[in-house]
Amino acid sequence: MTYMPVAQNLLLATYKGISVFLYSGMRHLPGYLIDEILQLLNLGLEILLHVSMGFLSSGQRHIISLIMATIVNPRILLFNELTATLDPIATTKLLTFVNCYIKEHTITTLMITHNPMLARTLGNCLWVLEHGIKVKSMPM
């Protein structure tokens, strides 16, 4: 939600799948978990915790939405062009984080990308699609 600060967005993400009254979720300040993840990313997002999402760049929003997706320890992650809007430094940091996080929590992941190097670095299986047909499937 663009009018809400980053911290509140992250906090809302922690309540994903839990039935909780919205106001009770908004009252508390973000806990240790959010700070921990932001420091882990090391992208300088700690200072943006109280800035509205609307003021962030698309790359920063992209990173925040990734954190929001991973904050609840999902069983499966679907990435669509994960690093498309990011600069090279942020890309490297984000990919390192994603790689560590996925391996640590053993999360099943499907990622769409146009970058073959990225596919080779991260994935353990590669699918090549063409006109809706899986023309190639190879382990990596």
Added chain:
Amino acid sequence: MLIACASALFAYYVVFFNLANIGILVSALTGLMLAELIGHGIGINFVLGSMMYQAMIMTTFELESAHEWHNLVTAILIVVLLAIRSRPVTKRREQPCWNVIVSVWHLIKKVFDQFSFRVYDGDFIVIIGSNRAGKKTLFYFIIPILIA
């Protein structure tokens, strides 16, 4: 409910009709139901509802002085109101655009007719392909399954 109670009190003072504490509550509730029947939204409807209810009760008092009749009229009124309220509202059914659905279904069937896959826990699958290869469409298929 507060507005309904206030309206009932207002009606009580305007019509000079004597009701006990519980009577005010019953009057408020019935007034609330009548108000909802009169129209949507808050405001004058509650006052009108309360006044209508008290007018009905006053009529019963004018006709018959026994308290049983008053209670009977209240009970009948509430039952009638509940019956009216519980009637199903006929909504205009939105007709799906079948032509579009059928054509999209044929397109999807054509595209993913020969597509099957198996994913194990902890797999990291990277999907690559040219534009319009169906990468995102594959996600559109997977997401509802995951949600269900």
